[in-house]
Amino acid sequence: AQSVTQPDIHITVSEGASLELRCNYSYGATPYLFWYVQSPGQGLQLLLKYFSGDTLVQGIKGFEAEFKRSQSSFNLRKPSVHWSDAAEYFCAVAPGVGFGNEKLTFGTGTRLTIIP
Amino acid sequence: DTGVSQNPRHKITKRGQNVTFRCDPISEHNRLYWYRQTLGQGPEFLTYFQNEAQLEKSRLLSDRFSAERPKGSFSTLEIQRTEQGDSAMYLCASSFLGEGTQYFGPGTRLLVL
Numbered sequence: 001a002q003s004v005t006q007p008d009i010h011i012t013v014s015e016g017a018s019l020e021l022r023c024n025y026s027y028g029a030t031p032y033l034f035w036y037v038q039s040p041g042q043g044l045q046l047l048l049k050y051f052s053g054d055t056l057v058q059g060i061k062g063f064e065a066e067f068k069r070s071q072s073s074f075n076l077r078k079p080s081v082h083w084s085d086a087a088e089y090f091c092a093v094a095p096g097v098g099f100g101n102e103k104l105t106f107g108t109g110t111r112l113t114i115i116p
Numbered sequence: 117d118t119g120v121s122q123n124p125r126h127k128i129t130k131r132g133q134n135v136t137f138r139c140d141p142i143s144e145h146n147r148l149y150w151y152r153q154t155l156g157q158g159p160e161f162l163t164y165f166q167n168e169a170q171l172e173k174s175r176l177l178s179d180r181f182s183a184e185r186p187k188g189s190f191s192t193l194e195i196q197r198t199e200q201g202d203s204a205m206y207l208c209a210s211s212f213l214g215e216g217t218q219y220f221g222p223g224t225r226l227l228v229l
Contacts, residue, residue, distance in 0.1 A: 004158075032216060043120070043207060043220040044159070051216060090158050094216070101172050102211065103149065104218060106158030 002027040002093050006107035013081050014115050021076040021110050023091030032094040033074040034104065035065055039087045047089075050074060061085070086114045118142075120221035122208050128227045129198055136194045137224045141210030148191050149218060150183060152176065153205040165191060166213065198228045 003026045013019050025031055032051050036044040048059025055067040065076045074091060088111050092104040121140045129135050141148050146167050151159035162181070163173045167188035177183075180198075185191040195202055205225050209218035 034217075036220075041223075041225070043122075043222040044209075046217055046219070049217060092158070101164060102147070102213075102216060102218070103161040103164060103172070104151075104159070105161070108156070108158050 002031070002095060002105045004091050004093050004105055004107035006089075006091055006110050008110045009108070010111045010113065012113040012115060015083055016080050019076075019078045019081045019085070019112070021089050021091075021112070023074045023076065023107060024072050025074065025091070025093045026072065027093055027095070029095075031074075032096065032102075033065075033067060034092040034094070035059065035063070035074075035076050036090045036092060036106075037061075037087045038090065038109075044090065047076070081112075081114055083114045083116070086112055088112070120208055120210050120219050122206075122221040122224050124224060125222060126225050126227075128229065130229050131200060132197055134194065134196045135198060135226065136192055137206055137208075137226075139191045139193070139208030139210075139221060141190070141208070142219055145210035145212050145219075146188065147211045147213050147218075148185055149209040149211070150191070150193055151207040151209065153207055153223070154203075159207055162193075195226075198226075200228045202226060203228045 005024045034049045035047040050067045088109045092106045149164040150162040153159040165185040180196045183193045205223045207223045209220045211218045
């Protein structure tokens, strides 16, 4: 069974500073990886996804993530954070796309706080 | 495209009562998923539909839970004889088979007193 680990429960970053959120996954086959963001009391918005190809993927709001198969990681980065980036961030993995159950398995999330 | 909508957004009920939530997916999306999210956790898969067929249910979905998707459009999730442990955010997502991206609704927050 697949699993996702987000080792950082809470991260505080100064506005304008760079950000990296860690995600490690466990899955026997080629993973399909996602990062979602959730504002308080809201649903989830997709930031970016990796299915195949270039291991550095660009997303919305200036975010990017890099897939490293050797480290089973899919870390999310942003060069300069804005106060509006404060939210909960979830990494997720799916067993496949295009067939069967594409259900997502999520990590426990990382809460991002931005200080002025 | 108005996105995935869920109603109600909030529900407070007493233990033992039945509740029903509705999800309207993005039109023409043939897959619909239900997830449950408790405080401080990521969403957990409950069940999913392809068109009107319910294809898989998680072990989290006890006999008190039932979901339907008549005519392959909107879906309902009913919880019978609610328990305090059912308090959570219930999220619905839809996708088009093969596209791989699930689009989430705003969720229904349930509080069982």
